[in-house]
Amino acid sequence: MTPEQPPILAIESSCDDTAAAVWAGGRLASSVVASQRVHEGWGGVVPELASRAHQRLIVPTVKTALEEAGVPLAEVGAIAVTYGPGLAGSLLVGLSTAKGLALGLGIPLIGVNHLEGHVYSVFVDEPHPAFPFLCLTVSGGHTLLTLVREGFVHEELGRTRDDAAGEAFDKVARLLGLGYPGGPHIDRLAASGDATQFALPSPRITNHKSRSVADFSFSGLKTAVRYTVADAPEAAGMAPDAWLEANRADVAAAFQHAASEALVGALSDAVRQTGVQDVAIVGGVSANSGLRAAAQEASGAEGWTLHMPAMRFSVDNAAMIAVTAAFKWAAGETDDLSLGAEPSLKL
Ligand code: KG4
Ligand code: ZN
Numbered sequence: 001m002t003p004e005q006p007p008i009l010a011i012e013s014s015c016d017d018t019a020a021a022v023w024a025g026g027r028l029a030s031s032v033v034a035s036q037r038v039h040e041g042w043g044g045v046v047p048e049l050a051s052r053a054h055q056r057l058i059v060p061t062v063k064t065a066l067e068e069a070g071v072p073l074a075e076v077g078a079i080a081v082t083y084g085p086g087l088a089g090s091l092l093v094g095l096s097t098a099k100g101l102a103l104g105l106g107i108p109l110i111g112v113n114h115l116e117g118h119v120y121s122v123f124v125d126e127p128h129p130a131f132p133f134l135c136l137t138v139s140g141g142h143t144l145l146t147l148v149r150e151g152f153v154h155e156e157l158g159r160t161r162d163d164a165a166g167e168a169f170d171k172v173a174r175l176l177g178l179g180y181p182g183g184p185h186i187d188r189l190a191a192s193g194d195a196t197q198f199a200l201p202s203p204r205i206t207n208h209k210s211r212s213v214a215d216f217s218f219s220g221l222k223t224a225v226r227y228t229v230a231d232a233p234e235a236a237g238m239a240p241d242a243w244l245e246a247n248r249a250d251v252a253a254a255f256q257h258a259a260s261e262a263l264v265g266a267l268s269d270a271v272r273q274t275g276v277q278d279v280a281i282v283g284g285v286s287a288n289s290g291l292r293a294a295a296q297e298a299s300g301a302e303g304w305t306l307h308m309p310a311m312r313f314s315v316d317n318a319a320m321i322a323v324t325a326a327f328k329w330a331a332g333e334t335d336d337l338s339l340g341a342e343p344s345l346k347l
Helices: 047-069 088-105 114-123 165-175 182-190 218-235 240-274 289-302 319-330
Strands: 008-012 017-024 027-035 078-084 109-113 133-138 143-149 153-159 278-282 305-307
Touching (some): 008 047, 008 088, 133 240, 182 289, 278 289
């Protein structure tokens, strides 16, 4: 984290984005993301295609990140890399590239947990939260509310019991005949829809027995959308396609509203229960404009401080891996070259 640290080159390849970034002089010097277009026709990420695309893209992406930072490879002081969770084949491409560079240059390797990377994405830009802070991680694979203390200590306050928030956005988008990834499509469409036209259940489960402030079930919300789309056309005496055409934006708005209210409601309760006033929302779904607006409104009304990464650091990127590695390196945490990929691991 200190300006005296030599530059860190970070690599992220856990899913379908091939990304590299350079952190130098205590700030972000470059961040490059090569999004893979090969999955678009498949309705989701195809693991085999993802690892092959990473193979093609990884070296050019790393080179571009170094060039844009104006940092020659010889000046890099450490290599950071995501080791999990993610797709095994995808992780191995990034991990092998990082090990090769660390071995060749004779410099330290720093393994970063992808979820921890999302959490620390709020440190890429100023102002950043003070420890301890509450962090809601909402991505394609995870929905998790934690209390983050200094030194990488994460206390879990709630999580999803089934689908992740981003997964629900993607599945609902599919039900509405929209492309993949679905979150940005729903976001755009919801802007012109009326959320009050459909009553959908809250994905929030308040767990009174456990210490959880909030658990979520996004699968129930998604199923409610499925039934609405299946049953409403007949009730309205319309052909399914025509009904969907006329109601797509309203369904998207109602779904986005239900998801945002639940997530922000859990944050508000967590602030009340813990007394912690610094709150972060990170991960791909934190790019959602409905969620951003609902969180801003609640933080203004309730007096807590909201931190969200810039949009390009909400979705997968290597800048968040670089800044996390800067913290780790400053704390003396490095890894040896036996570091293995861990496709599924908890925060
Ligand atoms: O963090 P991320 O890029 O990758 C994972 O670690 O999973 O998150 C990807 C997820 C996808 O489910 C995508 O649909 C969702 O983030 N997403 C959004 C938006 N942009 C991306 N969801 C809602 N609104 C958005 N604007
Ligand atoms: Zn991610």
